[in-house]
Amino acid sequence: MRRVAVAGVGLTPVREHWESSHRDLFAEAALKAFDEAGTDEIDALYVSSMGSAILQRQLHLGAMMADVLGKRGITALRVEAASASGGVAFHEGVKAVASGLNDCVLVGGVEKMSDVLPGEVTSSLAMSEDQEYTAYTGVTKTGLSAIIHRHYMERFGVEAEEVAAFAVRGHEHAVGCPHAQYPFKISVERLLASPMEADPIHVLECSSIGDGAAAVLLRPAEEVEDGVEVASTAVATGIYNLTGRPDILTFDSVREAAARALDASGVSHGDIDVLEVHDDTTITGVISLEDLGFVEKGKGAAYVAEGGTARGSELPTNTFGGLKARGNPLGATGLYQIVEVALQIRGDAGPCQVDGAEVGLAQSAGGLGSTCAVTVLRRG
Amino acid sequence: MSVPRYWREIKYRYRLIGGACTDCGAAFFPRRAICPRCGSRDLEEYKLSERGSVVSWTIIRNPPKDYEKYAPYVVALIELDDGVRVLSQVVDAEAEEMEAGMRVEATFRRVREDGSSGIIEYGYKFRPVIE
Numbered sequence: 259m260r261r262v263a264v265a266g267v268g269l270t271p272v273r274e275h276w277e278s279s280h281r282d283l284f285a286e287a288a289l290k291a292f293d294e295a296g297t298d299e300i301d302a303l304y305v306s307s308m309g310s311a312i313l314q315r316q317l318h319l320g321a322m323m324a325d326v327l328g329k330r331g332i333t334a335l336r337v338e339a340a341s342a343s344g345g346v347a348f349h350e351g352v353k354a355v356a357s358g359l360n361d362c363v364l365v366g367g368v369e370k371m372s373d374v375l376p377g378e379v380t381s382s383l384a385m386s387e388d389q390e391y392t393a394y395t396g397v398t399k400t401g402l403s404a405i406i407h408r409h410y411m412e413r414f415g416v417e418a419e420e421v422a423a424f425a426v427r428g429h430e431h432a433v434g435c436p437h438a439q440y441p442f443k444i445s446v447e448r449l450l451a452s453p454m455e456a457d458p459i460h461v462l463e464c465s466s467i468g469d470g471a472a473a474v475l476l477r478p479a480e481e482v483e484d485g486v487e488v489a490s491t492a493v494a495t496g497i498y499n500l501t502g503r504p505d506i507l508t509f510d511s512v513r514e515a516a517a518r519a520l521d522a523s524g525v526s527h528g529d530i531d532v533l534e535v536h537d538d539t540t541i542t543g544v545i546s547l548e549d550l551g552f553v554e555k556g557k558g559a560a561y562v563a564e565g566g567t568a569r570g571s572e573l574p575t576n577t578f579g580g581l582k583a584r585g586n587p588l589g590a591t592g593l594y595q596i597v598e599v600a601l602q603i604r605g606d607a608g609p610c611q612v613d614g615a616e617v618g619l620a621q622s623a624g625g626l627g628s629t630c631a632v633t634v635l636r637r638g
Numbered sequence: 639m640s641v642p643r644y645w646r647e648i649k650y651r652y653r654l655i656g657g658a659c660t661d662c663g664a665a666f667f668p669r670r671a672i673c674p675r676c677g678s679r680d681l682e683e684y685k686l687s688e689r690g691s692v693v694s695w696t697i698i699r700n701p702p703k704d705y706e707k708y709a710p711y712v713v714a715l716i717e718l719d720d721g722v723r724v725l726s727q728v729v730d731a732e733a734e735e736m737e738a739g740m741r742v743e744a745t746f747r748r749v750r751e752d753g754s755s756g757i758i759e760y761g762y763k764f765r766p767v768i769e
Contacts, residue, residue: 381702390647391668394749394761395725396698396705397713404696405715412694412738457697457733500715501723502666502674506694 259356263485263638265477266295267597272439272470272585280307280314280370280471281326287471288327288366295475298327302360303334306347306367307589308624310336312382313374323366333360339493340386341538343367344592345622345631348474349491355476366473367590379467383588386625388499400464400539402626404456406506407541411458413507414556418458422449423563424540425463425582431569432579434609437594439468439585463540465586472593474600479638486600487638489523489617492516493631500626509627512549516621519632520551527551531615532602533567533575534595536623537582546621547575550632574612577602592622592631599635639752644759651761654744656722658684665722688744689767690718695728695736704750716742716764730765741767 268290270283278286284305292298305319316322320334337347344367351365371379383399384392392402410416426446432438444462452462479487496511497503503510520526535550537543544558552573553561561567567575578584578598581591599618601607607615617636623629649655656667661678667686672679695714698705705711712728714736728742742764749759 376700377703377706380700384702388668392725393702394651395713395727396701396708396711396750397696397725398698398700398702400700401696401698401713405694405713408696409694409715409738454697454699456699459696497674499668499725501725506715 261479262352262355262488263479263482264600265482266291266475267600269472269597270470271437272468274372275469280368283471284323284368287473291473291475300362300364302363304347304351304365305336306343308343309382339629340624341588342622342624342629342631343589349493351476352491363476367593368471369587369589370469371467401456403539404459416559419446420559420563421540424543428576428580428582432583435578438579440583465538465581468585468587470587470590472590472597485638486603486635489634489636490519491633492518496628498628509549511630515630515632516550519634523634529617530619532612532618534620537580577610595620603637654686656684657681687718687720690716692740727763729763743767
């Protein structure tokens with residue numbers, strides 16, 4: 259297998275982009291990645307999108323986006339693994355280059371959510387879960403998070419303020435980030451005064467609706483100077499329905515993907531300078547920190563509340579705001595995380611920069627932790 | 639909602655039928671093709687317990703499409719007395735009464751309607767047990 263490097267990255271701000279279609283957004287991110295890499299001679303294209311079939315009534319994004327980029331004759335397809343689509347697409351792109359099958363691969367994620375009413379977004383998010391036995395009950399994606407959130411607080415004696423700290427920290431980190439959707443601080447008091455979305459989860463603990471695209475150009479490492487090397491990637495699934503899991507507060511997919519990615523890269527937890535985790539709600543961020551192996555089970559919320567994930571701490575986490583404050587354009591989100599880790603390692607993170615970042619890890623989750631993609635990047 | 643898609647699940651949803659492994663005895667809901675515990679393919683249909691206890695719960699305030707008229711409603715993770723866990727709405731209970739450990743039993747209720755001319759879907763919901 260060949261070593262693979264990130265030759266260029268691109269992203270759009272996460273916004274409600276009323277004047278841009280998903281073609282426009284995808285092209286903007288892709289062209290930036292081409293310009294950075296100094297080439298657009300791709301031989302394969304992986305497009306990640308979770309909701310395009312429902313939110314845009316559009317399938318066949320591989321051929322469509324290849325055409326938008328003026329490419330004919332290349333291998334192109336869409337990758338879908340719910341909100342882990344971006345991380346899973348990246349894993350596939352890395353395999354294509356590592357195997358020697360492709361020499362120049364663009365992995366781009368896009369989601370256009372703001373064209374439909376919020377109720378339709380809620381229904382489409384629940385489509386990541388079992389339609390016949392989970393979504394059928396009328397539970398929402400946030401509702402499932404709420405069930406584990408309440409159980410977490412009861413089992414470990416954790417206060418609402420401690421779990422809420424995850425969102426407060428994300429907003430702190432997003433200040434000054436040009437591509438963040440909500441680059442402003444919120445207080446714990448304001449968060450806890452916001453309406454309930456699905457008790458005990460408040461509206462301000464949930465990621466929101468946003469449009470965006472992010473892209474990464476992959477090439478063999480020996481052809482990229484001063485690049486960011488892909489140390490490893492791993493994708494794992496867990497038990498699909500929450501009801502079938504022996505412990506509802508453990509995401510087996512995260513444990514498995516993290517163990518495999520760290521083992522394959524030879525990187526240990528202590529080597530990670532910057533971390534991006536999947537926080538579509540505060541509790542999923544907390545449980546991800548724990549199941550990635552950075553914090554003991556049950557201690558994650560307190561760890562965050564005590565400052566453990568701040569930019570100046572040992573474990574700077576969600577350094578551009580995470581899903582909560584940077585934004586969560588579903589199928590693109592995993593690629594935003596990977597682009598952000600690459601920017602940190604290159605020293606191009608601007609006001610969000612973590613000094614001396616050389617190794618970073620991004621964790622992307624689909625459904626309520628039923629798919630997990632872990633990517634480890636390091637200075638090339 | 640497609641009528642056959644609804645009709646196919648009637649037995650399982652109306653009667654709470656899951657699967658059980660004849661080799662290791664594991665029971666689960668919904669049914670699967672291979673036992674998740676021992677890998678056996680010797681599985682049979684299994685009638686779940688109709689009583690259990692609430693493990694954790696939430697109140698859905700921003701519901702998905704077709705559930706708007708029921709909101710807000712409680713959805714709970716319930717551990718049945720045979721150890722199998724199901725997700726279900728809990729009805730006939732005020733949110734203030736909900737707590738972990740609450741005893742509940744299965745009941746048969748309307749779930750959603752497909753507009754004014756489509757089919758009406760029914761299925762299980764749970765309610766508090768009156769001892």
